[in-house]
Amino acid sequence: MVRLLRPFGRAVTYTRWLHLGISIVWPSLWLFVREEWWIWVVAAVALAPAALVPAMRTVEGLQARLLLTGHRHDQGSTDIVVAPSRSWSDRGRLVVWLEARLLLGYVTTMLSAQLLFATLDLVSAPFRRDSERVGPIPFEGHHWWHLLLVPLLLVTLGMVVLASGRLITALALRLLGPSPAERLAAMEERTEQLLERTRIAGELHDSIGHALTVAVVQAGAARAAGDPAFTDRALAAIEETGRAALEDLERVLGVLRESERPVSSRPTLTDADRLLESARASGTKVDVETTGPLGSVPGPVSREGYRILQESLTNVLRHGGSVPAAVRIAVVDGTLTLEIRNPLTAEIPGPGRGSGLRGIRERAALLGGHARTGPDEGDWQVHVELPVS
Known part of the structure; x- marks a missing residue:
């Protein structure tokens, strides 16, 4: 009743x-x-x-x-x-x-x-x-x-x-x-929102993860060295990397707060120097070979390429320590090629669970490219090819 x-x-x-x-x-x-x-x-x-x-x-x-x-x-x-x-x-x-x-x-x-x-x-x-x-x-x-x-x-x-x-x-x-057209549009909008959430999660993982890795490596090296001059350089590197991470965090939070905010302010491969300098300041010797006009790479591809390079260098610092790394960036025949190699070492095993490498492969697949990661002739290699057209 x-x-x-x-x-x-x-x-x-x-x-x-x-x-x-x-x-x-x-x-x-x-x-x-x-x-x-x-x-x-x-x-x-x-x-x-x-x-x-x-x-x-x-x-x-x-x-x-x-x-x-x-x-x-x-x-x-x-x-x-x-x-x-x-x-x-x-x-x-x-x-x-x-x-x-x-x-x-x-x-x-x-x-x-x-x-x-x-x-x-x-x-x-x-x-x-x-x-x-x-x-x-x-x-x-x-x-x-x-x-x-x-x-x-x-x-x-x-x-x-x-x-x-x-x-x-x-x-x-x-x-x-x-109507069916409106349902399809709503579904596409929802898909875009989910992709944006995934991208933001990747942004935070790459940027903050890189900054924390640099800070941990620099702090450990400074304590082991016991050299005031080296400690000053390490602190300067931690400060610079932390400031860059804070800028990235503020930008990502801005995207969350303002859904219509453009993403053009995200760093691209033309800004890769600060990544390389950050890695060098952490004790890693980085040799860079650049081929082709990086400025001609479309914005979405260049931004994702920057994040792939950032995650690769973070893995070098996290798992390899102060080992030399070779970075090759080439724009040839409508293809952007990124290759990062460093000697395999078991000195610093690192706590990673593979999410960064999975993120690299997902970024490459999203842009219609492909990525290979793993041992190669005694080195650890990240090889990514992305179409630029």
Whole structure:
């Protein structure tokens, strides 16, 4: 019993009833001027051209969200669209919606009114004169048992209100919901958001991981060396790397706070010198060979190439320690090639779990390239090829 009565304790049950009543207000005003059946036909015909106005979909969507689902535009569900009509399919569905709402509103309102008047008749039947009849159903005589029929009519009225509300809501979800093109656009937007989250996670991993690795290596080397001059250089390198990491962190947080913020400020391969200097300051000898115009590499490829180089140098410091590294950056025949090699060593095993190498492969695959990582002729090699077209 409680389960059956629960819907009648929700405000949305009655706002749906109100929504249906609103749909027949304007034709009903005409009836006060001239009571003719053809007014309803005129009203139905007039709705068709109104539905062709793109903004009408926004009006109907906002009203349906508020009264049928109980959500406002800034809080509501995406099942009912509040955007203007973009295609003839949207306009066609809106025509069907307006006509169905008018018809269902008329039927529901008339049934509700008749049931209410009939209830008043039953309540007043034992006390009124025969000429005082309110509703359409005649109840002859003045019998007390007429009152026993009141609960039946009230239950019927409740069922009409509940069923009509659920039916109009189902129609709204079907006819005012997103079209296949809008669903596809929403899916693409969601995919872009997930890719952006993955990219930001990679940004934080690469930037902060590199800074922490440099700081740990420099601090350990300074403590082991016991040389004030070396300690000063180590502290300077930690300071510079930490400052760069803070800038990266602030930029990434800015992207999170402002979804429309451009990413053009991200570092590219033309800014790779600071990575190389940071690695050298940590005690790693880095030999660099550059071929081709790095400035001609498209922004997305150059930015991802920078992150790949950063993660590779971080792995050198984390797992190899102060070992020499050879870096080759080449732009030849429409392909950007990055190769980082360092001698294999077991002196510093490092705590890595392979997420950085996996990130390198994912970045390369996302840009249509490929990456190879692993031992090669006594060295550890990261070899990445990215198309620049």
